[in-house]
Amino acid sequence: QVQLVESGGGLVQAGDSLRLSCAASARTLGTYSMGWFRQAPGKEREFVAAISRSGGSTRYVDSVKGRFTISRDNAKNTIYLEMNSLKPEDTAVYYCAATSYVIAIIRSNYNYWGQGTQVTVSS
DSSP: OOOEEEEOOEEEETTOOEEEEEEESOTTGGGSEEEEEEEOTTSOOEEEEEEOSSSOOEEEOGGGTTTEEEEEEGGGTEEEEEEOSOOGGGOEEEEEEEESSSSOOSGGGOOEEOOOEEEEEEO
């Protein structure tokens, strides 16, 4: 069982940056690949970014490529999502998740989820 807690969300203006963190309860976070998803009001939860166990492989949804960076520090049991050049359409609740897959972009492949952190980008 892995418990995940997101932090770092907030209200920012378009063009600003935020860094989200996801802390895991398990000391074995390094055995899981991790991902970030987001859900805007009235929309389905969508994939944002994923990172493999070692951090050597990453995946991004096209809309955030070049603006967002996913990373991890297994020694700290934490993953991050660095978000730059934020846009109003990035407004959503952001969730981190853990999976036993090598790397995954499909929501159903993830076994453990955090409670989410709200990101609001004003224009």
